[in-house]
Amino acid sequence: xxxxxxxxxxxxxxxxxxxxxxxxxxxxxxxxxxxxxxxxxxxxxxxxxxxxxxxxxxxxxxxxxxxxxxxxxxxxxxxxxxxxxxxxxxxxxxxxxxxxxxxxxxxxxxxxxxxxxxxxxxxxxxxxxxxxxxxxxxxxxxxxxxxxxxxxxxxxxxxxxxxxxxxxxxxxxxxxxxxxxxxxxxxxxxxxx
Amino acid sequence: xxxxxxxxxxxxxxxxxxxxxxxxxxxxxxxxxxxxxxxxxxxxxxxxxxxxxxxxxxxxxxxxxxxxxxxxxxxxxxxxxxxxxxxxxxxxxxxxxxxxxxxxxxxxxxxxxxxxxxxxxxxxxxxxxxxxxxxxxxxxxxxxxxxxxxxxxxxxxxxxxxxxxxxxxxxxxxxxxxxxxxxxxxxxxxxxx
DNA sequence: ACCTGAACACCGTTCAAGT
DNA sequence: ACCTGAACACCGTTCAAGT
Numbered sequence: 001x002x003x004x005x006x007x008x009x010x011x012x013x014x015x016x017x018x019x020x021x022x023x024x025x026x027x028x029x030x031x032x033x034x035x036x037x038x039x040x041x042x043x044x045x046x047x048x049x050x051x052x053x054x055x056x057x058x059x060x061x062x063x064x065x066x067x068x069x070x071x072x073x074x075x076x077x078x079x080x081x082x083x084x085x086x087x088x089x090x091x092x093x094x095x096x097x098x099x100x101x102x103x104x105x106x107x108x109x110x111x112x113x114x115x116x117x118x119x120x121x122x123x124x125x126x127x128x129x130x131x132x133x134x135x136x137x138x139x140x141x142x143x144x145x146x147x148x149x150x151x152x153x154x155x156x157x158x159x160x161x162x163x164x165x166x167x168x169x170x171x172x173x174x175x176x177x178x179x180x181x182x183x184x185x186x187x188x189x190x191x192x193x
Numbered sequence: 194x195x196x197x198x199x200x201x202x203x204x205x206x207x208x209x210x211x212x213x214x215x216x217x218x219x220x221x222x223x224x225x226x227x228x229x230x231x232x233x234x235x236x237x238x239x240x241x242x243x244x245x246x247x248x249x250x251x252x253x254x255x256x257x258x259x260x261x262x263x264x265x266x267x268x269x270x271x272x273x274x275x276x277x278x279x280x281x282x283x284x285x286x287x288x289x290x291x292x293x294x295x296x297x298x299x300x301x302x303x304x305x306x307x308x309x310x311x312x313x314x315x316x317x318x319x320x321x322x323x324x325x326x327x328x329x330x331x332x333x334x335x336x337x338x339x340x341x342x343x344x345x346x347x348x349x350x351x352x353x354x355x356x357x358x359x360x361x362x363x364x365x366x367x368x369x370x371x372x373x374x375x376x377x378x379x380x381x382x383x384x385x386x
Numbered sequence: 387a388c389c390t391g392a393a394c395a396c397c398g399t400t401c402a403a404g405t
Numbered sequence: 406a407c408c409t410g411a412a413c414a415c416c417g418t419t420c421a422a423g424t
């Protein structure tokens with residue numbers, strides 16, 4: 001039942017998850033769903049709980065603290081990218097902090113190994129988290145938008161002295177992986193002594 | 194009419210913007226709205242266009258390129274934080290790239306002054322943009338969530354060797370401004386020679 | 387040119403009724 | 406314990422009809 005709901009959300013988007021659509025998929029009357037889950041909000045909460053558990057299953061990898069920080073951030077990123085619609089449900093139900101808590105704990109341990117403590121460590125955890133979230137959101141944003149807008153360098157037209165190669169790099173297909181890595185490296189570099 | 198819609202969205206949230214609610218506020222029949230704007234999607238597009246124009250009105254300030262980069266990122270951040278619900282409409286209507294384009298152009302100019310060109314400059318623009326977006330999203334996320342979750346250090350309980358002061362800093366009220374500045378400084382520092 | 391009410395298909399949800 | 410159909414209040418939207 002929750003599984004069927006998850007399939008609908010990931011395949012057709014959250015708006016497609018109507019109680020009637022779900023009932024049809026299960027071959028059951030709409031009202032039967034209410035007996036099992038209460039209502040739509042409760043159903044979304046169960047969906048969110050699943051994703052929170054999945055995303056929270058962190059396994060840091062690497063020989064040094066810096067490598068393990070990159071590892072945690074990278075796997076967090078790829079998991080968020082793998083289930084975008086369900087991650088959105090988590091956010092909408094206000095469970096984002098719970099989803100990120102295990103990654104925060106893992107990052108905290110590595111930052112401690114780097115000698116960072118207290119408020120400085122807490123800030124570093126959040127900077128890394130913001131970078132992961134921001135780059136994932138931008139990557140998803142591009143895939144949502146109309147191509148003619150992302151691709152059209154004409155939007156830069158009123159700046160004649162603009163760097164042509166850069167404009168093209170920002171207008172064409174973006175290298176999200178490179179952006180993610182560059183930002184992460186800058187952050188990790190700032191942590192050192 | 195678009196103004197009334199904007200007020201509803203910012204004050205009561207996007208779900209509260211129903212055609213009937215808007216008609217009531219305007220003292221008019223529901224169907225009259227359709228004559229003016231077509232349908233709900235078109236109304237949201239007009240709303241989005243307004244916000245895109247507002248957010249896009251960038252005025253870099255500062256004596257050095259680095260200072261002006263910080264200025265652009267900071268004013269972008271505060272504008273996004275000032276109208277969260279309407280910014281969300283922009284995102285949902287796929288106009289996020291248009292909303293950020295002027296900031297990208299301003300950042301590009303400053304990066305050029307720092308000697309960055311081509312793909313490297315394009316990546317830097319996106320890293321900065323991701324940082325702004327990520328920190329804004331996290332700040333908004335916290336205000337949405339149940340307090341007991343954000344505040345409860347017990348979630349860290351299974352890690353006895355955890356840094357107490359850091360856990361408290363991550364559990365209590367967060368200093369979003371500090372996170373924003375720390376990340377931005379790390380990124381800007383990575384741009385130099 | 388602008389506004390209206392009636393009507394339609396679609397929502398989430400409740401409830402009494404069945405097995 | 407589990408499922409059902411009928412019914413309700415709410416959506417967005419269309420359309421013929423008014424001024």
